[in-house]
Structure formats: C-alpha cells, structure tokens
Amino acid sequence: MPNAIVTVMLALDTHLRADFVSGARELGAQFGVTLGASAESNLAFDYLRLMDLLGHHFTRA
Numbered sequence: 001m002p003n004a005i006v007t008v009m010l011a012l013d014t015h016l017r018a019d020f021v022s023g024a025r026e027l028g029a030q031f032g033v034t035l036g037a038s039a040e041s042n043l044a045f046d047y048l049r050l051m052d053l054l055g056h057h058f059t060r061a
Contacts, residue, residue: 009033010036011023011035012024012036013037014037016041016043034048035048037049038050
C-alpha cells in the first residue's frame with residue numbers, strides 16, 4: 001500500500017539502558033506519541049506506566 005496512512009499512538013520503550021537509544025522520546029516530542037515503559041522504571045520524564053492485565057509489573061532488564 002504505497003499511499004497508506006499510519007498513525008503511531010504509542011511507543012513502548014523496552015530497553016531502558018544508557019547504552020541504547022530507542023528514539024521513543026523523540027517520537028513523543030515531534031509527533032505527540034505516548035511513551036510507555038514498565039511501571040517500575042521511575043523515569044525522569046512523563047510516560048505511561050505499564051502493567052500486564054493480571055496486575056503484574058513488566059520487569060526491567
């Protein structure tokens with residue numbers, strides 16, 4: 001589909017280490033994309049705190 005329109009609404013940051021740059025924050029800043037990460041991440045910026053449907057937190061690496 002060469003003319004398909006895609007709307008990115010959520011970027012999940014699954015690798016929260018200093019040795020990796022995902023670009024998720026840049027997507028948020030430029031296009032208003034919501035950043036999602038583990039609820040246990042304690043990030044210094046706004047993000048959607050994710051938990052699984054059973055109430056368990058996603059784990060950090």
